[in-house]
Amino acid sequence: MGETEVQKWQTQQDGFGHLTQSNAPMPKPGKDEVLVKINAVSLNYRDTEVVMGLYNHHKTVESGRPDPIVPCSDMCGTVVAVGESSNSSSSDVTWKVGDRVLSTFNQSHLSGQIQGADMATGLGLPLDGVLQTYRVFPATGLVRAPSHLSDEEAACLPIAAVTAWMAINQFRPLGQPGGAGETVLLQGTGGVSVSGLQIAHAAGGKTIVTSSSDAKLERAKKLGADHVINYRTNPDWENAVMEMTGGRGADIILECGGAQTLRKSFDAVAFGGAIACIGYVSGKQDAPGDRTNVNLLALLRNVTLKGIINGPRDRFEEMIRFYEAHGIHPVVDKVFGFEEAVEAFEYLFQGSHFGKVVIKVGA
Ligand SMILES: NC(=O)c1ccc[n+]([C@@H]2O[C@H](COP(=O)([O-])OP(=O)(O)OC[C@H]3O[C@@H](n4cnc5c(N)ncnc54)[C@H](OP(=O)(O)O)[C@@H]3O)[C@@H](O)[C@H]2O)c1
Structure with missing residues (x-):
């Protein structure tokens, strides 16, 4: 391997401009751990919030972390050293040098329902994250990277794609994805x-995409969007959804908007449909003048309102099999160099991207 030091970006959760770089001695993998050379990191909205000190809605995660932290959770890398293997059941997962791997977001969330304790194993807060050149992971905190994807593409999967996968498949049994x-x-x-x-789209569903930008909607159409709506020029987009679906509504809504969109989602969902609450609804107010209680709105159409916190490792692997079977490539909007991390965070936060923003780490 040759290198003796790890290069890392760190934040004290006090803004993009205060991100700093430092070096540390190369760590060694312990029992049931592996050392990974990080090749590419994708950014999530969460990472921008962490760096700005705004990630404060999960009470188990954000509090009392004044010391610097390495941001970001999603990476694609290569195993460069393997620690000793124990005989415990947690050592079922084995890696060898040269394997290409992806991080899982909450490292201890292996299957089923996430628990509070798993939230304490989130990469990029509260644990040190992946915006560094090397990192030690537990063997179970990694999945195999799909072979048809570049490092930059594969790094886009852990949070964004797994969350979308769970929004669409969470109510179906593991191994039987649908849509x-x-x-x-x-x-x-x-x-x-x-x-x-x-x-x-790959699952054979009908898709409706909203955006503030007509140019982005054109790109969405090229990815197979059946209908598109500009929510700036058509603020009553919920009515448009009902028209596009012949008065039926959407079966599944990926609710990313929160305060501005949730109320409208209740008017755009089909009877018995699912609103996957992905963006921030907790603590947000209903629109002024409309104080209708969310519980009442939920029962009006007999929908299930279920929050999503990413997904477990086994469903990540299920999703990777689907990506491989359908040859899906994540959309990489822009790749920044490792030295351009600050620009990358600012670019994502300002929101002109389509798909994912990636930082190339390895040579
Ligand atoms: N619960 C979980 O496990 C989980 C996982 C991942 C993300 N999230 C959350 O989900 C949200 C999206 O995350 P992301 O990583 O996809 O963010 P992102 O890549 O930064 O995308 C944000 C996009 O949201 C769109 N947007 C902003 N205001 C909107 C509105 N009023 N109506 C509709 N769309 C709007 C914009 O699209 P246009 O430019 O096209 O208008 C913007 O580009 C964030 O709140 C994030 O924290 C939660």
């Missing part, structure tokens, strides 16, 4: 929504 014939509404054209568009 054919269902109408899926995607809000905006960020990482989660564009992943959801690709997944729903």
